[in-house]
Amino acid sequence: MTEPRLVGPAELEEERALDVTLRPRRLDDFVGQPAVREQLQILLEAAQGRGEALDHVLLYGPPGLGKTTLAQIIAGEMGVTMRPTSGPAIEHQGMLASILTNLGDGDIFFIDEVHRLSRTVEEALYPAMEEFSFDWVAGKGASAQALRLELKRFTVVGATTRAGALGGPLRDRFGITFRLDFYDAGELTAIVRRSAGLLRIAVDDAGAELIAARSRGTPRIANRLLRRARDFAQVRAAGRIDAAVAAESLAVLGIDETGLDELDRRVLGVLCRAYAGRPVGLGTIAVSVSEDPDTVEDVVEPFLIRLGFLVRTPQGRLATAGAYRHLGEPVPSGVPGAAGAQSSLFAS
Numbered sequence: 338m339t340e341p342r343l344v345g346p347a348e349l350e351e352e353r354a355l356d357v358t359l360r361p362r363r364l365d366d367f368v369g370q371p372a373v374r375e376q377l378q379i380l381l382e383a384a385q386g387r388g389e390a391l392d393h394v395l396l397y398g399p400p401g402l403g404k405t406t407l408a409q410i411i412a413g414e415m416g417v418t419m420r421p422t423s424g425p426a427i428e429h430q431g432m433l434a435s436i437l438t439n440l441g442d443g444d445i446f447f448i449d450e451v452h453r454l455s456r457t458v459e460e461a462l463y464p465a466m467e468e469f470s471f472d473w474v475a476g477k478g479a480s481a482q483a484l485r486l487e488l489k490r491f492t493v494v495g496a497t498t499r500a501g502a503l504g505g506p507l508r509d510r511f512g513i514t515f516r517l518d519f520y521d522a523g524e525l526t527a528i529v530r531r532s533a534g535l536l537r538i539a540v541d542d543a544g545a546e547l548i549a550a551r552s553r554g555t556p557r558i559a560n561r562l563l564r565r566a567r568d569f570a571q572v573r574a575a576g577r578i579d580a581a582v583a584a585e586s587l588a589v590l591g592i593d594e595t596g597l598d599e600l601d602r603r604v605l606g607v608l609c610r611a612y613a614g615r616p617v618g619l620g621t622i623a624v625s626v627s628e629d630p631d632t633v634e635d636v637v638e639p640f641l642i643r644l645g646f647l648v649r650t651p652q653g654r655l656a657t658a659g660a661y662r663h664l665g666e667p668v669p670s671g672v673p674g675a676a677g678a679q680s681s682l683f684a685s
């Protein structure tokens with residue numbers, strides 16, 4: 338995923354390294370998502386009991402909620418090797434063939450950004466996922482030979498930030514689909530405590546709760562804010578993070594009480610100020626805030642929708658009364674959530 342918020346390239350590197358350090362390895366260490374955890378536990382036990390590979394799994398949800406983490410946990414719990422790649426990285430069928438033929442029995446083939454597979458690679462993947470064979474034309478011209486390669490019984494774990502962008506035929510080939518949702522404050526507090534323990538950061542209860550409450554429901558952001566608060570505490574507060582230190586460090590980062598950052602507020606500003614009360618298309622929003630439309634759609638909007646600040650309508654995006662109030666702007670009549678607004682505006 339592209340992640341522009343708060344982080345430059347060097348910090349992104351550092352953050353990826355932190356992701357790896359803090360990633361839970363076992364299902365028991367995975368905090369939250371109780372429905373997903375329970376179902377996965379049953380599927381893993383059933384597959385292991387039968388001595389079979391797991392069915393293909395599709396994971397979807399906004400960035401930073403634990404898709405890659407879960408893929409690794411699945412591989413770890415099944416005791417198999419994970420071969421990670423991403424949709425755009427598989428450039429042609431030959432690359433796919435070489436990966437598939439190297440997979441062992443039960444291995445996990447992790448495809449991040451699975452909605453970005455090319456059409457030809459995606460079509461070659463269908464029979465591989467269904468029949469565990471791969472049709473391959475070796476050589477060129479008159480000497481070309483059609484071969485059928487037999488594959489081991491592997492498991493595809495696909496991850497995507499948008500299930501909607503996945504074609505029906507590909508989606509249908511995943512036997513199991515898990516949707517990851519934003520985490521609640523209690524779960525995020527547990528994640529902050531766990532990470533603080535692993536990184537040997539001193540944080541008190543109130544400090545951990547404050548960081549959790551402002552993490553946009555997202556474990557990766559909770560970890561990022563914890564690290565920033567630690568830097569702040571080191572310089573200003575003898576290394577210990579309490580509520581006051583956490584609040585100050587978040588203020589410096591431009592994160593408000595709801596967890597919204599500058600980009601979130603800029604998007605709301607476009608809707609509430611520049612186009613007050615009128616539906617706005619995704620492309621227009623993206624241009625107005627100088628961001629990629631994918632970033633606005635995948636990173637910014639899901640949390641604003643979750644907060645009830647934004648709705649998608651057939652005509653475009655609309656800010657709700659709550660968004661206007663959050664920005665301290667007068668609420669125009671007729672916007673969703675305003676007194677007398679039509680409930681049909683909520684349809685998306």
Ligand SMILES: Nc1ncnc2c1ncn2[C@@H]1O[C@H](COP(=O)(O)OP(=O)(O)OP(=O)(O)O)[C@@H](O)[C@H]1O
Pocket residue numbers: 338355356357358359360361366367368369399400401402403404405406407496498528556557560
């Ligand atoms: N349930 C969880 N419990 C504890 N930590 C978690 C959990 N989910 C995610 N994390 C933490 O958040 C970090 C980001 O998670 P992960 O990389 O799995 O997200 P992702 O969904 O794959 O994101 P992206 O869409 O950007 O690839 C992990 O490294 C881990 O430290």
Ligand SMILES: [Mg+2]
Pocket residue numbers: 404405406449496
């Ligand atoms: Mg990931």
